[in-house]
Amino acid sequence: MSDAYLEERHHQLRAQVRAFAELKVAPRVADMEHTGAVETELATAIAQQGWIGVTIDRAYGGMGAGHLAKTIIIEELSRISGAMGTVAQASQLGVAKIIHFGSERQKRIWLPKIASGSCLPTIAVTEPEAGSHVLGMQMTARRDGRHYVLNGCKIHIGNSHIGDIHGVIARTSEGSQGLTAFLVEADRPGLTLPPPRRTLGLHGFSFGELHFTDCRIPVGNRLGREGEGLDVAYSSSVLYGRPNLAAVALGIHQAILEQTTAFASERVRYGKQLHHLPNIKIKIGQIQSRVMTARLVAYHAAHLLDSVGKDQASPDCGSQLESTLPNTGAGCDAELMNAKLINVELVLDSVRTAMEIHAAAGLMDDIPIGRYLRDAHHIFAPAGTSDIQLLRLAEAALGQSKGQWSQRLSAALSPRPGPAPPL
Ligand SMILES: Cc1cc2nc3c(=O)[nH]c(=O)nc-3n(C[C@H](O)[C@H](O)[C@H](O)COP(=O)(O)OP(=O)(O)OC[C@H]3O[C@@H](n4cnc5c(N)ncnc54)[C@H](O)[C@@H]3O)c2cc1C
The missing domain is CATH 2.40.110.10 (Butyryl-CoA Dehydrogenase, subunit A, domain 2)
Incomplete structure (x- = not known):
């Protein structure tokens, strides 16, 4: 079902990012793990793909590809390296405030540099x-x-x-x-x-x-x-931080599923592959179910975010799915919070399940499950802990929310066609 949100351009982008991540990022992971040093070279290479500018208007040199495309970029990088997925998400988060609150002059100065990968914002x-x-x-x-x-x-x-x-x-x-x-x-x-x-x-x-x-x-x-500083902080966190971190969690979650299914297929116990044990099979089913649910809420929220401001979007950025998927036009702050909440909580559940399947092998450095466990815990606090998301969701349910950022900034959410106005 989550694939129903994707257009051909999303599939192409996924293939492109996956190829980059497997070719350029994967060989660096062991060294990053070992030294713990800040990885500048790879971050620069990621930025130079233009991916930090995925939501920046084409008029400012960006990809103008929207929030679902951003989710896919972060997800695919995080599938190989949570650290590099987080590099991309943190810089894309830094873009939000300029798109939402920057003057035309500030946009003309900073957005083209960010889009080209020569400048990383925070x-x-x-x-x-x-x-x-x-x-x-x-x-x-x-x-x-x-x-x-x-x-x-x-x-x-x-x-x-x-x-x-x-x-x-x-x-x-x-x-x-x-x-x-x-x-x-x-x-x-x-x-x-x-x-x-x-x-x-x-x-x-x-x-x-x-x-x-x-x-x-x-x-x-x-x-x-x-x-306006509080507005800048909150809008960036709600509209970019939450879906971005959901995407990091999703990429790590997908990696956990792949690692665990491979492990349970290779490991032999009682003369058969490990997954023949019924409890192991059920646990794999649980991880699969959680990944499917997590992806659905992440893509749904990003799709709604792309839809909210689509009155201003260029025609070729519009969704082909407009007739089949709802455009509520009513904002999607709650969906964005829920995407972060569900993705973080489910990946933490799954990494524990995966550790149980791996047993002692999961504690060894040559198997990445320990890395996934450590990385997944880093996604819990940024852009609000799970309790903070639940408090905001309760406010939405109780009618106590003070407006929605996705509505307030809808004009700035979707890329617009045409050249930027002169300074
Ligand atoms: C990987 C990572 C990247 C980050 N990136 C950035 C960044 O780019 N920019 C940036 O500014 N910050 C960033 N942060 C910081 C992040 O935003 C904070 O960690 C987050 O806001 C939570 O703050 P805290 O860790 O101080 O926890 P606290 O706010 O001290 O919370 C401690 C505990 O109290 C609970 N709590 C707090 N307030 C309430 C409340 N009102 N009601 C009920 N419970 C409550 C929390 O749920 C938590 O369990 C990052 C953090 C991480 C881990």
Whole structure:
């Protein structure tokens, strides 16, 4: 059923990304696992495919291919390496704020560079005292003439050590209207990065700290208006972060299924392949069922996201499935949250099942199941833990949601045809 969402161009894209991942990424995985070093070269090669610009309008040099295409890119990279899938998702997440809140000038400067792979963006929201509680943020941006002066610290920032342009949220005044977003070039004086720390999983991916000490940036680097920082953070997280992380989980989940079926077919017990044991067969059925469910909710949410803004989409970007699949036109924030929730929870369930099937063999480094287990745990916190998704879903059920980002930003969600207007 999930294939019903895909057009020929999606199948072609999948084949292209899969070939790249198997040829270029797979040979690097063992080394990334062993050293844990930040993998810059491969990240650059991925960006140079144009895949970070998958949702960027063609008018700005992007692929203009939409959110379902983005899901497939991340899924296929993550199937081979959760770390490299996460490199792509974190940079695509960094694109969102420029598409949604950038001025025409900022879009003309940054989007073509990102689309060509010469510039990797990030989004930096989390602080030591402010994870889920974004309003607990303490980093400040003080206006000083034609500049802002940034002071504070960000942690767990995806692509921290390879990002070229950081999207930083900081406090310009008190309260929920007191946050503002800025674009900060990685080489700005006053921005320093401590060495990345060794992490449980996603070896090769950096999600480290950014330290700002009297870091001066021009007023022209402000993204949106003063006071819109919370909107920038939330909209990026809902519209890009959640489906992106669902896609990372999906790719890892598919890899778990493939590894486990291969293992149960090769391993001999009682003179037969392991999968002849009925409990092993049932466990494989459980993993298969979870992958199918997870893929369905991920593709459904991405398809709806592509549909929401399709009034502005170019004709050749429109779905061929419009007559058969629903376009609710009513927003899809809840579906995006659910995609993240279901994909994370199910991959964590499946990796435990897979470990049980592998038994002692799963603990050996030459079998990747331990890597999948470690990587899957990294997908739990970003863009909101499962409890946070459940709280937001409960608010939707109770009619307590304060509007939907997918509706509010629908005009910016789909690629538009034609050249960009002059500066
Ligand atoms: C791989 C990875 C990549 C990341 N990338 C980025 C990035 O690019 N940019 C960025 O800014 N950040 C990034 N993060 C940070 C991520 O956004 C935070 O980890 C996340 O927001 C959760 O914050 P926290 O870890 O501080 O947990 P906390 O917010 O401290 O939560 C701790 C526990 O309390 C629970 N909890 C918190 N609030 C509530 C509540 N209101 N009600 C009930 N329970 C609650 C949580 O569910 C959790 O169980 C990344 C993290 C990881 C692991």
